Amino acid sequence: MQRADARDADPARAARWLDEAKASVKEHAFRMKRAADEDNLREALKCASLMLGELRATTPAPRGYYELYIAASDELMHLRRFFGDKSRHGRSCVELYELVQHAGNILPRLYLLITVGATYVELGEGSARDVLMDLVEMTRGVQQPMHGLFLRAYLSQMSKGLLPDKGSRYEGEGGNIDDAVEFLLQNFTEMNKLWVRMQHIGPSNGKKRREGEREELRDLVGKNLLALSQLEGVDLQLYRETVLPRILEQVVNCKDELAQPYLLDVLIQVFPDEYHLATFEEVFSTMSMLRANVRVGSILNALLGRLLSYAEETPEAKSEFEAADVFPKSFECCQAIIGAHDDVPAKEIIGMYAALMAFARKLQITEAGTLDDILLALANSLQSKLPITDPEVAQQLSTLLSDPLESCELSVVLSLKSYPKVIALLDEDTKKKVALGVVQTLVKNRSTLTTVDHVKMLYDFIDCVVSADAKEASQAMEDVEKERSAAIAEEQNVVARVVHLIKAPEDNHELQLEMLNTAYDILLKGGPRRIRHTFPALVFAGIACGRDIVPADANNDDKEAISFTTPIEVKSPWLKKSLHFVHKSITALTEVAGRHEKALKLFLEAAQLAAVANLESIAYEFFERAFVLYEENITDTKKQVNLLFIIIGTLHKVNVFGADSRESLVHKTTGYSARLLKKPDQCVGAYTCAHLFWTETVKDSDSVASCLKKSVKIANAVRDTFGGNAANRIEALGLYVGILNKYLYFYDKTPEGCTSVTVEALQALIDMINTELSSVGDVRNAESIGALRDVEQSYANTLTHIRQQKHKVEDGTADRYSTLVV
Numbered sequence: 001m002q003r004a005d006a007r008d009a010d011p012a013r014a015a016r017w018l019d020e021a022k023a024s025v026k027e028h029a030f031r032m033k034r035a036a037d038e039d040n041l042r043e044a045l046k047c048a049s050l051m052l053g054e055l056r057a058t059t060p061a062p063r064g065y066y067e068l069y070i071a072a073s074d075e076l077m078h079l080r081r082f083f084g085d086k087s088r089h090g091r092s093c094v095e096l097y098e099l100v101q102h103a104g105n106i107l108p109r110l111y112l113l114i115t116v117g118a119t120y121v122e123l124g125e126g127s128a129r130d131v132l133m134d135l136v137e138m139t140r141g142v143q144q145p146m147h148g149l150f151l152r153a154y155l156s157q158m159s160k161g162l163l164p165d166k167g168s169r170y171e172g173e174g175g176n177i178d179d180a181v182e183f184l185l186q187n188f189t190e191m192n193k194l195w196v197r198m199q200h201i202g203p204s205n206g207k208k209r210r211e212g213e214r215e216e217l218r219d220l221v222g223k224n225l226l227a228l229s230q231l232e233g234v235d236l237q238l239y240r241e242t243v244l245p246r247i248l249e250q251v252v253n254c255k256d257e258l259a260q261p262y263l264l265d266v267l268i269q270v271f272p273d274e275y276h277l278a279t280f281e282e283v284f285s286t287m288s289m290l291r292a293n294v295r296v297g298s299i300l301n302a303l304l305g306r307l308l309s310y311a312e313e314t315p316e317a318k319s320e321f322e323a324a325d326v327f328p329k330s331f332e333c334c335q336a337i338i339g340a341h342d343d344v345p346a347k348e349i350i351g352m353y354a355a356l357m358a359f360a361r362k363l364q365i366t367e368a369g370t371l372d373d374i375l376l377a378l379a380n381s382l383q384s385k386l387p388i389t390d391p392e393v394a395q396q397l398s399t400l401l402s403d404p405l406e407s408c409e410l411s412v413v414l415s416l417k418s419y420p421k422v423i424a425l426l427d428e429d430t431k432k433k434v435a436l437g438v439v440q441t442l443v444k445n446r447s448t449l450t451t452v453d454h455v456k457m458l459y460d461f462i463d464c465v466v467s468a469d470a471k472e473a474s475q476a477m478e479d480v481e482k483e484r485s486a487a488i489a490e491e492q493n494v495v496a497r498v499v500h501l502i503k504a505p506e507d508n509h510e511l512q513l514e515m516l517n518t519a520y521d522i523l524l525k526g527g528p529r530r531i532r533h534t535f536p537a538l539v540f541a542g543i544a545c546g547r548d549i550v551p552a553d554a555n556n557d558d559k560e561a562i563s564f565t566t567p568i569e570v571k572s573p574w575l576k577k578s579l580h581f582v583h584k585s586i587t588a589l590t591e592v593a594g595r596h597e598k599a600l601k602l603f604l605e606a607a608q609l610a611a612v613a614n615l616e617s618i619a620y621e622f623f624e625r626a627f628v629l630y631e632e633n634i635t636d637t638k639k640q641v642n643l644l645f646i647i648i649g650t651l652h653k654v655n656v657f658g659a660d661s662r663e664s665l666v667h668k669t670t671g672y673s674a675r676l677l678k679k680p681d682q683c684v685g686a687y688t689c690a691h692l693f694w695t696e697t698v699k700d701s702d703s704v705a706s707c708l709k710k711s712v713k714i715a716n717a718v719r720d721t722f723g724g725n726a727a728n729r730i731e732a733l734g735l736y737v738g739i740l741n742k743y744l745y746f747y748d749k750t751p752e753g754c755t756s757v758t759v760e761a762l763q764a765l766i767d768m769i770n771t772e773l774s775s776v777g778d779v780r781n782a783e784s785i786g787a788l789r790d791v792e793q794s795y796a797n798t799l800t801h802i803r804q805q806k807h808k809v810e811d812g813t814a815d816r817y818s819t820l821v822v
Contacts, residue, residue: 018064021054022071028054029075036082041089045100045112048079052108058144062216069150073157076115083119093120106141110151113138118158121170128164129175132183140190145201146217148194152187153220156227159183166233177233178242184231185246188224192263195221196256214258221259222266229270239275240282248286257291261299268302273310276303277320284333288340296337297348304330304355311362321363331356331374338381346385347393353378354400361407368415371404375418379425387427394430397422398437405441410448414457428464435462436494448503455502455515459522465495468527492526492533499537509574512545513581520585528592535589539602542582546609549575567614567656575613582606583622590625596633600626600643604650611656619654620661627668641681644672648688655697666692670707679718683735687711687742694746694754704746705756711739712765719772726784729776733791736769740798751811759819766822769795 028051035043051072057065082088083096091099096116103109117135120126135155142148161168163183164175171177198214199207228234228243244267251263264283268276276283283303287296307326310317321327334352338344356374360366378400388394401422404413413419423434438461449455459466499519504512516538523534549572586606590599607622626647634640647669657665669692673685690707693700719732743765746757773795776788805817 014061014064017060018067021057021060021068025051025054025068025071025075029072029078032075033078036078036088039088041091041099044079044082045103048076048112049103049105049108051075052111053105055111055147055150056105056107058147062146062213065146065150066216069154072111073154076111079112080115080119083116084123093123093125096120107147107151110139110142111154114151114155114158118162121162121174127174128162128170129179129183132159132162133179133186136183136186136190143194145194145198149191149217149220152191152194153223156184156187156224160227163231165231168232177231177238180231181228181234181238181242184224184228185243188221188228189246189250191221191224192250192254192259196254196259199256199258211258218258218262222262225263225266226270229272236275236278239271240279244275244279244282248282252286252289255291257293260290260294261296264299265302268299268306273306273313274317276306277310277317277324277326280307280324280326281329284329287333288336292341293343295344295348296341297344297352300330300334300337301348301351301355304352304359308355308359308362311359318363327356327359327363327365330359331377335377335381342384344381346382346388346390347396349378349381349385350393350396350400353381354396354403357400357403361403366408366412368412371408371412372416372418375416375422379418379421382422382425386425388425388430389427391430394426394433397426398430398434401434402437402441405438405445405447410442411450411454414454414461420461420463423461423464431464432491435465436491438462439494439498442501443497447501449498449501449515450503450505452511452515452518455518456522458498458501459519462495462498465491466522466530467525468530488529489533492530495523495530496534496537499534499541502541507548509545509549509572509578512548513542513574513577516541516545516581520581524588531588532592532595535585535592536598536602538585539582539589539606542578542585543605543609546575546578546582546613549578550609550613567612570613570615576615576618579606579610579615579618582609583625586625590629590633596629597639597643600629600634601646603629604646608650608654611654614656616656616658616661619656620665623651623665627665630672637677637681640672640676641685644669644676644685645688647672648685648692652691652695655695662698679714679721680731680735683711683714683718684738686714687739690742690746694749699753701754701756704754705761708739708743708746708757708761711735711742715739726776727787729772730784730787730791733769733772733776734787734794736765736772737791737795737798740765740769740795744798744801747816748805748813750816759816763820766820 028047032044032047032051035041035047054068055065055072057068060068083093086092089096093116097113097120100112100116101109103112114135117126117131121128121131136152139148139151139155142151162170163180164170164172164177165180166177195214195217198217199210201210225247234243247263247267251260251267254260264286268283280303284300287299290296307321307330311321334356338349338352353374357371360370360374382388388397401419404416404419423431426434438458442458449458499516502512502515502519504515520538523531523538526534550568550570582602583606586599586602589595589602603622603626607619607626610619610622630640630643630647634643651665651669666689670686670689673689674682676682676685686707690704692698693703693707715732715735718735719729721728740762743757743762746754747759747762750757773792799822802817802820802822805813806820808814808817
């Protein structure tokens with residue numbers, strides 16, 4: 001029964017047509033199976049022919065036709081089983097073969113012929129070669145593309161397991177592997193022709209729709225190549241001499257932009273890797289003959305991917321790759337493809353060269369010249385694609401640039417002159433991402449820069465995140481301060497890590513300083529926005545170099561045991577040069593707004609290194625520069641207090657100064673303490689300064705006592721502010737407890753000569769604290785209760801310490817504390 005076909009724009013009509021057709025197939029199939037069950041051959045063939053008549057529809061969409069085909073072909077399996085049982089129908093296969101040819105329409109007739117033919121071969125009544133070749137010839141009678149495609153797909157399905165393959169039961173009289181290959185190649189060729197012809201059927205405005213439909217049907221064609229690859233008898237020789245040439249011939253001759261890449265992709269995926277290694281040149285040659293719009297890059301990538309997998313899984317195959325010159329020929333093919341196709345997308349170009357890079361790595365081709373050639377070719381190929389702004393493409397390029405860093409020695413990577421050329425292809429933001437990725441990879445791999453050239457080349461690689469542009473360099477410092485951002489900080493903190501990669505071999509301090517000075521010159525060009533983040537790393541690298549020189553030059557076998565607080569005579573001239581480098585680096589940092597606090601701390605750090613090397617004048621210079629920064633640039637009260645304590649701590653540890661120099665520095669420090677804005681800070685500063693008069697080399701008991709007494713006076717002033725209100729008295733109590741702790745510290749130094757701190761002074765302070773605690777209890781309020789509890793707890797801890805000292809008999813401690821009443 002014929003009905004209106006439906007492939008028009010009405011989905012409801014199309015669905016209705018499909019439902020009706022499937023219902024008809026189901027109805028005729030039911031009658032066919034009933035006739036078969038009754039052993040009624042003619043009725044079964046008649047019903048089968050009517051069922052298959054539904055496949056004569058010419059206009060359904062491929063998806064709908066496929067559903068109809070599946071329904072009909074599944075039902076034909078019942079008929080095939082019926083044909084295979086002679087006892088039920090009483091006919092030989094030859095008779096069946098002739099009988100079904102009386103079907104009125106060619107399409108049902110051929111479906112029935114294929115079904116009978118499969119039974120014919122399976123029962124051994126006919127030669128597989130003769131029957132299958134006869135069928136493949138007869139199917140030429142259907143030239144409607146979709147009908148022919150599905151008919152030949154059915155032929156391929158029915159022939160599965162019936163081919164005269166090597167070792168099969170059909171080999172011999174039924175043919176040989178050559179016949180099996182010929183059958184599949186003929187079927188493949190005809191199916192591909194039908195598939196290609198589909199694009200020309202219908203109006204020109206429906207071309208896009210037809211291309212989509214062809215995409216849905218492509219696997220019908222590709223399954224022939226899969227069947228070829230599964231034949232046991234297809235060895236390398238047969239593949240190279242027969243199978244591959246016939247497939248490639250069809251690929252080239254079809255001149256179809258959809259078929260060519262698909263067929264090559266299937267070819268690459270289904271046949272073994274070793275076959276591709278032996279025949280890659282033939283495939284490369286075919287790529288140059290494809291249509292202009294074919295994306296050849298993806299095909300090349302697929303082939304190189306298979307070869308790469310083979311190289312990874314079969315290490316012993318490396319000699320085969322070298323003998324066949326696979327890499328050079330792949331490189332030539334890549335360049336030829338890009339040269340012949342102007343419209344190859346940047347993504348494909350990068351993909352091809354990334355595959356080449358991975359290929360070279362796996363084959364252990366890591367010579368700088370080869371890698372440089374790849375990068376240069378990539379840079380030249382991408383010139384016409386600028387600018388590269390697609391994030392996915394940029395990430396792909398970034399990954400490619402990371403490949404040499406992962407696989408090659410750093411010296412090889414840094415000698416790649418084309419590396420910066422590839423980075424230069426990217427837009428500014430992407431350049432920075434790639435440059436930072438380079439640094440992060442080097443840090444992750446713990447790479448080291450061991451020559452001045454290495455330092456220069458690496459900074460050249462990442463110049464986009466190192467140098468300031470003209471506009472930025474001309475900005476005023478206050479503008480730079482305003483523009484500072486978390487993004488810049490994060491970026492430059494990564495750049496700063498490069499400094500820590502600089503490591504001269506075998507403690508070559510001269511080379512280390514030369515490399516650091518090179519880095520200094522380069523980073524200085526980055527301007528204030530970058531110097532603020534990168535120069536602290538330079539300073540610490542310089543100090544580290546100096547610290548390496550000190551133990552290396554000391555006459556001490558136990559280098560690790562050397563104290564960095566005790567001066568050591570150092571003869572090496574490189575220490576002074578190291579300190580000079582540190583000095584100029586910190587000085588550059590002092591010119592950057594907002595970095596004075598950091599610069600001051602670095603000057604103090606450097607002063608300790610100079611002091612341990614017994615370089616008094618240099619240590620004094622560092623302290624002097626720190627003091628200038630403190631006086632002129634540190635205005636925040638809180639920062640002044642914190643930095644003062646750091647100054648006191650550093651000066652206390654340094655033992656290199658003569659009496660005059662030390663007196664000058666101590667005098668300045670105590671002056672800073674006295675000039676602090678808030679009296680509580682002055683108090684803490686005063687008793688902290690006491691440490692400056694009691695060091696390993698200085699034992700000034702009277703000055704210690706003077707500092708402590710001064711702190712008590714300041715605490716008294718705090719207590720009496722505003723008539724001694726609760727808040728001030730509690731704050732003063734906290735100061736008294738702090739002073740008491742400091743008194744106790746120096747009282748324990750009595751055996752060393754700190755005699756000016758007496759037990760009487762301690763007792764007086766304890767009595768005063770007790771009195772204040774008893775009186776402040778009358779003025780407690782909600783605001784002060786928390787602070788008071790903290791003071792009481794701290795005082796209780798101090799008293800516990802005193803009681804413990806009273807029971808400590810060693811060194812006369814108990815005797816010294818015996819008269820103290822708590």
